[in-house]
Amino acid sequence: MSNETTSGPSVPAPSLPWPAIGVVLVLASLLLIPLGIGNAFVTHIFVTICLMAALSSAWNLVGGFAGQLSLGHATFYGIGAYTAVILVNLGITPWIGMFAGAGIAAIVGMAISYPCFRLKGPFFSLASIAFLEVFRVLTLHFSDFTGGATGKMIPLKLGWTWMVFRERWPSLLIIFGMLCAVLVVVWAVRRSRLGFYLIATRERESAAKAAGVKTVQVRLVAVAISSALCAMLGTFHAMYLTFIEPSAMFSLTFSIQIAMFALIGGLGTVSGPLLGAVLLVPLTEWARASFGASALGLHGFVYGVVLLLAVLFMPNGIIGLLQKFRRAPHHELDEDEQTTQTDSIKAPAQATTPPSPDREGIGRDVMRVQNLNKRFGGLHVTKNVNFTLREGEVLGLIGPNGAGKTTLFNMLSGFLTPNEGSVTVRGPDGGYHTPVNPADFAALGVGRTFQIVQPFAAMTVEENIMVGAFYRHHDEHDAREAARQTAWRMGLGPLLQDEARGLTIGGLKRLEVARVMAMEPRILLLDEVMAGINQTDVRRAIDLMLSIRDSGVSIIAIEHVMQAVMSLSDRVLVLAAGEVIAEGDPHEVVRDPHVIEAYLGKEFANAHR
Template sequence: MTDKALSPGGIGNKVSSIPWFLNKKVLFFITLALLVLIPIGVGDDYIYHIFITICLFAGLSTAWNIVGGYAGQLSLGHAIYYGIGAYAGMLMLNAGVSPWVSMFVGALLSAGVAVAISYPCFKLHGPFYALASIAFLEVFHVVSLNWVSLTGGANGVMVPLDIGWHTMIFTERLPSLIIVFGLMLVTLAVAWAIRRSKLGYQLIATRERESAARGAAIRTVHVRLYAAAISAGLTSMLGTFHGSYLTYIEPESVFNLTFSIQIVLFALVGGLGTVFGPLYGTILLVPITELARGWLGSSAIGLHGFVYGIVLIAVVLFMPDGIMSLFQRYLPKARVRQFNAKEESPVDRVHLDDIRSTKRPPTGDIILKVEHLDKHFGGLHVTQDVSFDLRKGEVLGIIGPNGAGKTTLFNMISGFLRPDSGSVAVLDEDGLFIAPKTPGAFARSGVGRTFQIVQPFAAMTVEENIMVGAFYRFRSVEECRKVAREIAYELGLYRFLDEEARNLPIGGLKRLEVARVMAMRPRILLLDEVMAGINPGDLREAIELVKVIRNSGISIVAIEHVMQAVMELSDRVMVISSGEVLAEGKPEEVVKQEAVIEAYLGKEVSHASSE
């Protein structure tokens, strides 16, 4: 990499130069304060009711956003957990148990139901979770209608008007506002904590690119289940409060698809995957519909659906990322202080110059064994009896024409495809050969890979992309952040740390993918055409980058079409054609073989060159 590319400057700790009244955090706290101060100032019961409804739906939408926004799983049956919480509160209150206790019982029950519904769906791809959530919502609706002895059937359940904090039933509106405001704050705090935790980064990564997340050793099903359980528990707690607030519930109102869609809509309008978007979406929509109902009376029946539709169309047309995108677009951004390479260095910082000057260690023992791999797709035999060994610190180049089966081979030696026959064994840190089966198992055994078509986590910054890889080795967010900055410095990406990955050019994306894998500290690195499509200047830098990685003792298997890179980097070259190993040996010897020239250029060219 050029010295210019690595010259210090461009990142570092943000130093705010924003006027205090335009700071996002200040605006958020002002918003929260107004949710309490306005109804107290007006003193009208109806205004109180509107603001209680805002806090309720803001909490419900924020809870939904954990699974729908962060994890990217569209739940259209979240009223299930609201209904469970409401019924748990009402039934236990009739039995003499306070809602302050029953809300936790309902939350645990809802979390269990969420896991039971979600687990089989999260193992599949496509709309299965959304369809299953609707189906189970209808099941709960029908069961609650027919289980008359428990739910009261269509007549519903009422509670005695026992006024007091222990029942959450009041004659005045202010105590109810205080309770629901507190529950909303708890939900926002949980959402905020998750977004800045290891779980939050892994959820966003899973939402953006599940295959890349699996390659980073993320247990994608498990993290989604955590999100579903937390989301359901919070939704249930709000349902318990609302049941006491209404003093009456029935199946048609709690297990209701329209109610679920409302919750989703508030998050969508506010900004999916953002912490405070659902709150602002609710603040926009609820007052409009509630005031319209109050002003128009019975003539406004169904008007809320029309209002939601108009607002949704406007959002899609003018701010497709939701209300929160306006904050990003129009509020001043923080001034960035220049990065000083002489500052206290991150964890285990090794400057690039030191790495470059490190002498390449000799190759060691065999670290990867690939034996007799075969793979069919229907009648197509993609790989046929492919075998090779890889030694510690060695660079093995794999070349061959398009469609030869190279990427299929990579998918088998990284766990993304199961071979029809044959085996892959990796030397673990204890000196024993193990046979991983899944991408996560390969990653945990020290195998990291890039993809032929780059798979960045587009909505995350460069720093966050690298942190996702670092989470495999480090638990602390701050520790992972330091490691990400170290690797970004070494790979010439530190100028782009705060840039969203989607904004990088192709060369930067390929380098970012290597950086994410390197953050996992792999012992074997699989590079799938990382130099394809980049300009000559970036090509030279990419070759130097691979040399830096090689000199650190990491074994590399590289699929590559750029012969300059193959010849300069590879210790051995293996040629694959039509799924078979055509030739193997030293680069300068292999590329001269007639069979290799024929595979690349055709028989006529091969015969002409031999004549």
């Protein structure tokens, strides 16, 4: 594809960056209002807002971006507080203690998370609460260090070195600075490879794995950053309060509040937690001040009810509401845009060049499959499957529905482990390897699509493809450029900024291929990319695959569209009831009586023999 198309009609520039302007305005008022008023109580409320907004933003890295719901984030806050206070008592400034606490919290966070992230289910939420309790109990027990249940006072050494002040405003400056720093970290993560990988993993773990994402690892990094930030905020707060005790530092209610601000503002958004805290903290502080003494539990009750209402009526938070409002008029054009655009893409004039078996480039074996067997309970899904794939070859994999083709693909990409047999892949180094998990397969250059499309629904088309492109390009800008090129090549250019969930089936199929192509694979596994798309698109897809093949990629394609199978494949492998029943030249294979019987039944085979 030429360069004119890649730059394409430029992406429509957003009129004005309203969200960014909004955030700056909110931040400015957080600092200027209390400084202007100069009242200690007002300043105290604003310190609380900044603290909660920062904690909640840090929480959001795990709870929002990584999609792992922590209900015990106060653990890290408490660790930061206790570490710093213990060190202050030894004469070490909290500015250093802060980082010591952050280090400990990051290690603790990863240790708790690691077993949970390998599992699907609510384990992380449960473990996060359990360990909040563990730390509370431990702090009570080791009272020599921590002061136990009576808590621990901070020695009254005033000044910037000790982070303790007579006035409120220096504390406000510090926490405001920390809030800004946290927001910058969160913003940077969101735009980096890490952020893309986190969201991709949250949206579709299997698709992320296929794109070469080490899903456990990226989540652990998120936890480490998040817990370190919370610990530093904990240090600040301990110095601000000048007194800490276990039940306040390791509190479940406090942990839930942290999560709640993010939910109400908007999970997984950069500015959501800030908005949530700005709106809710003053409300509840006011409620506490006016009813606190007279009605015990009232403000907690209000919190609970607000959380219930938010979950039921505003699950995407305030940001979600604002976005709905902003985006509403846009979407109706999609269908039209898509069709016109695909038509205007210039496919090579001549469709369906029959492949010549002696075409240059078919070379050594790149994948060897030996004796694969897979059973699910009483079902024997693949039986003794053997074949090889050669370099630059297109191998068609056909067979009736339910023959075990997708199961075979899952074993060829590390998503399923065979009961017996092995898959060997020749790496870029020329040696043969036996990969065991999706990340290994991806590292050897095996890319795959899924029969049931697996878009990262909440991401745009461009961001979806970028997840693939990040595999080769670590820099966000390069990845974006590579993703755009791939998108135009796949006919997705005009849809770059659309959310994936709005695409048609045909569009999603192309997105699926585009994402894996952006990884620049050496071996491509395509699972029914032509099912459910119309005739013109089939022809275009065939040409696309031929051009992919000509760039030196080896392809295994599961396909039911016989026109495509016949014109694409160098060889065809027929699978029926889990067994390879025929293999060879496509035109010969379709005449094989076993194949006819498998597809059309014995009767037919007998009648037409």
